[in-house]
Amino acid sequence: MNDCIFCKIIKGEIPSSKVYENEKLIAFNDISPKAPTHILIVPKEHIESSACLSGREDISGAVFNAVAHLAKELNLENGFRVVTNCGRDGRQSVPHLHFHLLAGKELSEDM
Ligand code: 5GP
Ligand code: ZN
Numbered sequence: 001m002n003d004c005i006f007c008k009i010i011k012g013e014i015p016s017s018k019v020y021e022n023e024k025l026i027a028f029n030d031i032s033p034k035a036p037t038h039i040l041i042v043p044k045e046h047i048e049s050s051a052c053l054s055g056r057e058d059i060s061g062a063v064f065n066a067v068a069h070l071a072k073e074l075n076l077e078n079g080f081r082v083v084t085n086c087g088r089d090g091r092q093s094v095p096h097l098h099f100h101l102l103a104g105k106e107l108s109e110d111m
Contacts, residue, residue, distance in 0.1 A: 001046045006096035010044050020070060024062040027070060027101075036104025037074060041066050047097040049086045063099055076103045083111070 001007050008014040009028065016028035019039055030038040043059050053060055067082055080103035085092040 001096070004046060004094075004096050006040075006042050006094055006098060007046055010042065020066060020073075022062070022066070024059065025066055027066055030100065034100075035102040035107060037076070037080070037102065039070060039101040041070075041099040041101060043097055048095050049090075049092055049097055050084045051086050052097070059097075067099070067101060070101060071103075074103070079103065081107050 005014065009016045010026055016026075018026060018028045020027040020041075023044075025041060025043045027039050027041045030040050041063055043063065045059070047053070047056070047059065064082075067080075070076070071080060080101060083100040083102065084098065085100075
């Protein structure tokens with residue numbers, strides 16, 4: 001999508017601090033981190049949100065393979081949180097599917 005900020009990051013039109021990439025997705029550091037490790041895992045295909053993931057096990061599988069890869073590479077043995085916000089009530093601010101990988105401190109009990 002032309003005016004999508006994450007599509008622009010994927011195309012390299014907006015810089016990002018990339019930590020991982022494969023043919024299906026890219027992962028980069030969140031510009032406004034909520035934890036010492038705050039990575040966004042973003043499918044390259046413009047999919048609006050997790051509400052559109054039915055039947056897309058290729059995407060969900062790739063995302064959680066990337067989570068496992070990053071957890072190992074970044075030594076997140078104390079644990080981590082994976083969050084995807086969806087729609088208005090879910091407080092999704094960028095309408096291109098992404099998963100927050102949060103780690104590096106004991107996270108709040110509140111989701
Ligand atoms: P959401 O609120 O949609 O779940 O999460 C969007 C996330 O994208 C936020 O945590 C926000 O800080 C991050 N973000 C928004 N614009 C940019 C950007 O241009 N670069 C990076 N690296 N992160 C961004
Ligand atoms: Zn997009």
